[in-house]
Amino acid sequence: MKKRDxxxxxxxLLSVNLYAQKKKDSIIQIQEIIVSGKAPISKxxxxxxxxxxxxxxxxxxxxxxxNLSIVSTSDAGAGVGYTSLRIRGSDQTRINVTLNGVxxxxxxxxxxxxxxxxxxxSSLSNLTIQRGVGTSTEGAGSFGASINARTQAPSSKPYFxxxxxxxxxKTHKHTFGLGTGNLFNEALKIDxxxxxxxxxxxxxxAFSDLFSYYVHGLYEKNNTTVGFMTFGGKEKTYQSWNxxxxxxxxxxxTFNSCGAIYDSDENIVRYYNNExxxxxxxxxxxxxxxxxxxxxxxxxxxxxxxGKGYYEEYKQNSKLSNYKLKDIIIGNETISKSDLIRRQWxxxxxxxxxxxxxxxxxxxxxxxxxxxxxxxxxxxGNVIWGKYFSNEHIDHEYYRNKAIKNEVSGFFKAIYDLTxxxxxxxxxxxxxxxxxxxxxxxxxxxxxxxxxxxxxxNYNFINPxxxxxxxxxxxxxxVTYGLTQREPSRNDILEKSNVKAELMHNVELGVQxxxxxxxxxxNWYGMYYINQLVLSGKINDVGSFIRENSGKSYRTGIELSSxxxxxxxxxxxxxxxxxxxxxINFKKETSSYIEKLGNTPIAFSPSxxxxxxxxxxxxxxxxxxxxxxxxxxQYLTNEKPKNGKLEGYFVSDMTFEFSPSLLSxxxxxxxxxxxxxxxxxxxxxxYYNDNTPYYYPQxxxxxxxxxxxxx
Numbered sequence: 078m079k080k081r082d083x084x085x086x087x088x089x090l091l092s093v094n095l096y097a098q099k100k101k102d103s104i105i106q107i108q109e110i111i112v113s114g115k116a117p118i119s120k121x122x123x124x125x126x127x128x129x130x131x132x133x134x135x136x137x138x139x140x141x142x143x144n145l146s147i148v149s150t151s152d153a154g155a156g157v158g159y160t161s162l163r164i165r166g167s168d169q170t171r172i173n174v175t176l177n178g179v180x181x182x183x184x185x186x187x188x189x190x191x192x193x194x195x196x197x198x199s200s201l202s203n204l205t206i207q208r209g210v211g212t213s214t215e216g217a218g219s220f221g222a223s224i225n226a227r228t229q230a231p232s233s234k235p236y237f238x239x240x241x242x243x244x245x246x247k248t249h250k251h252t253f254g255l256g257t258g259n260l261f262n263e264a265l266k267i268d269x270x271x272x273x274x275x276x277x278x279x280x281x282x283a284f285s286d287l288f289s290y291y292v293h294g295l296y297e298k299n300n301t302t303v304g305f306m307t308f309g310g311k312e313k314t315y316q317s318w319n320x321x322x323x324x325x326x327x328x329x330x331t332f333n334s335c336g337a338i339y340d341s342d343e344n345i346v347r348y349y350n351n352e353x354x355x356x357x358x359x360x361x362x363x364x365x366x367x368x369x370x371x372x373x374x375x376x377x378x379x380x381x382x383x384g385k386g387y388y389e390e391y392k393q394n395s396k397l398s399n400y401k402l403k404d405i406i407i408g409n410e411t412i413s414k415s416d417l418i419r420r421q422w423x424x425x426x427x428x429x430x431x432x433x434x435x436x437x438x439x440x441x442x443x444x445x446x447x448x449x450x451x452x453x454x455x456x457x458g459n460v461i462w463g464k465y466f467s468n469e470h471i472d473h474e475y476y477r478n479k480a481i482k483n484e485v486s487g488f489f490k491a492i493y494d495l496t497x498x499x500x501x502x503x504x505x506x507x508x509x510x511x512x513x514x515x516x517x518x519x520x521x522x523x524x525x526x527x528x529x530x531x532x533x534x535n536y537n538f539i540n541p542x543x544x545x546x547x548x549x550x551x552x553x554x555x556v557t558y559g560l561t562q563r564e565p566s567r568n569d570i571l572e573k574s575n576v577k578a579e580l581m582h583n584v585e586l587g588v589q590x591x592x593x594x595x596x597x598x599x600n601w602y603g604m605y606y607i608n609q610l611v612l613s614g615k616i617n618d619v620g621s622f623i624r625e626n627s628g629k630s631y632r633t634g635i636e637l638s639s640x641x642x643x644x645x646x647x648x649x650x651x652x653x654x655x656x657x658x659x660x661i662n663f664k665k666e667t668s669s670y671i672e673k674l675g676n677t678p679i680a681f682s683p684s685x686x687x688x689x690x691x692x693x694x695x696x697x698x699x700x701x702x703x704x705x706x707x708x709x710x711q712y713l714t715n716e717k718p719k720n721g722k723l724e725g726y727f728v729s730d731m732t733f734e735f736s737p738s739l740l741s742x743x744x745x746x747x748x749x750x751x752x753x754x755x756x757x758x759x760x761x762x763x764y765y766n767d768n769t770p771y772y773y774p775q776x777x778x779x780x781x782x783x784x785x786x787x788x
Contacts, residue, residue: 123144134276138151139151166632181194205223209602212542244781282352315335326772397412419475421458458477497548498548499546513532514530583604604633612680703730
């Protein structure tokens with residue numbers, strides 16, 4: 078690590094005890110402890126204004142990258158396109174994402190795909206991050222963290238708004254929104270938005286071409302609320318999931334081998350210009366909120382999501398038999414291998430209902446929830462071109478299989494006010510999951526050297542949680558315990574048929590106070606796993622990480638947040654996570670032997686994450702921030718290889734926001750984001766294949782700037 082990095086690392090560590098009390102309009106609020114009628118769980122809430130201050134085209138993982146315990150990554154290197162985040166080292170398959178309580182995670186892969194909801198941040202009223210098992214109200218599938226996003230209610234006044242931004246790597250975003258205001262005796266109101274985002278990306282050819290829409294109508298009368306919301310996105314991105322090795326990184330950090338076409342001497346002669354990922358996804362939510370009595374309220378949401386898309390890839394010298402094609406006879410020559418172009422398709426439907434009944438009886442706060450959903454996914458592949466193909470081979474289908482996943486879940490949550498200052502909390506959740514994968518008759522899949530896809534799994538889980546909170550002067554002390562279990566994903570099952578479900582015990586103990594000019598929170602967590610599915614460090618042929626059961630393992634650490642108001646114009650804020658993440662008696666299994674490696678670090682789990690933010694308001698309408706993040710080193714595999722590590726890095730950003738008042742406009746705002754101002758060369762993601770580490774380099778200094786107008 079460079080001396081400068083050590084210097085900033087020490088600043089971040091020391092600043093934990095010197096935090097300034099944030100004002101309501103700062104980017105990141107101090108960690109909030111929920112008390113009084115809600116579970117005693119530590120969480121962070123990010124408001125719409127906080128999101129919009131940074132929303133210039135980057136995806137949500139990059140808008141949240143300085144929140145507590147978060148590390149964000151980007152395949153294209155600049156925060157647009159395929160992005161992801163990890164919380165406490167847990168990858169996105171463990172992070173349960175909901176929108177207005179509706180599950181967003183893909184039912185099979187279990188992770189959210191932010192690229193399928195481009196610019197959803199423009200339509201959010203707030204976003205809440207829970208770490209650990211969380212509560213059942215934040216979704217059934219949480220196994221390490223939860224993100225619950227809430228959309229904005231349609232405006233009661235008519236408006237037109239536009240947000241325009243541009244920046245490095247030919248990045249530009251154009252968003253247009255309008256609202257009808259109150260209609261039909263102020264009972265109905267409708268908002269609508271469309272957005273276009275394009276970027277060439279930092280990595281070679283890693284372009285993104287994204288479109289999204291959002292429409293939300295709301296009818297309210299007396300004790301009844303009825304709403305309909307539809308939103309969706311269309312994306313086309315050039316693939317950039319291959320990463321590069323250390324030798325190539327020294328020569329050309331932006332090198333991208335995806336789409337490369339080689340000659341007989343392994344020299345790149347050209348690139349296939351349509352080595353792309355293409356996907357459309359559309360969401361439909363119909364919801365009803367009815368106040369039954371002064372005590373009881375019921376909420377029901379019916380939802381349907383449809384997605385369809387494909388990867389297109391140029392494959393060189395591929396065996397025709399792998400694509401269920403016969404050898405081609407040309408004259409006296411028999412062709413068994415050929416260059417070809419394939420498309421791997423996914424066509425899926427996901428639908429269900431979420432019901433919640435809540436009420437207050439004397440000292441009891443009660444909530445009951447019942448949800449059911451069903452997923453149907455068709456996986457199939459076509460060969461659309463071949464070097465030696467005749468017309469009869471074109472658009473040849475070489476595999477087709479279907480997946481069905483059904484889930485029914487329910488929970489009961491209760492909070493009891495034992496005394497004026499002491500609350501008790503209990504939450505029990507039941508989940509029943511049926512998951513089946515099979516070949517479609519006549520379209521048998523070829524998987525792993527000729528094997529077919531066939532599995533039939535049932536999982537039944539009971540997940541209890543208990544806790545208590547005690548109010549102190551301007552603060553709270555709390556403790557919670559939760560047990561949760563989770564089923565493997567499709568990729569887990571296909572990689573290893575006897576893969577096991579995971580179980581985690583989670584304890585959270587914390588304190589939080591908001592004093593006059595000083596606010597702080599301290600949270601200790603312990604997460605003990607049985608059969609945790611840890612990232613192995615390897616990726617499959619479409620860039621997804623392969624996971625493996627690690628036996629017993631644990632994560633434990635201290636999360637610290639604080640803020641301090643230096644003057645009326647200057648404040649400081651910081652957060653830090655110091656953690657230990659270990660596999661217990663980890664074993665490396667091969668076809669011929671089992672190697673015992675003892676206790677090893679869990680892959681992609683840095684022991685320290687720290688953020689320091691200085692905020693300055695030189696004049697009333699101008700807000701300036703200096704945002705710093707340090708992430709310590711992390712291993713690419715669970716075997717602790719000497720050459721398989723991501724080095725620690727320090728990244729510093731600056732943002733400026735100016736909001737002058739003009740009589741003809743409701744809102745005028747100028748924004749400028751200067752990212753990685755010290756031009757740090759760093760990698761925050763990678764993988765390990767055949768004893769060789771591969772990295773995803775991130776952009777050096779870059780900028781984004783924008784203007785927002787509202788009439």
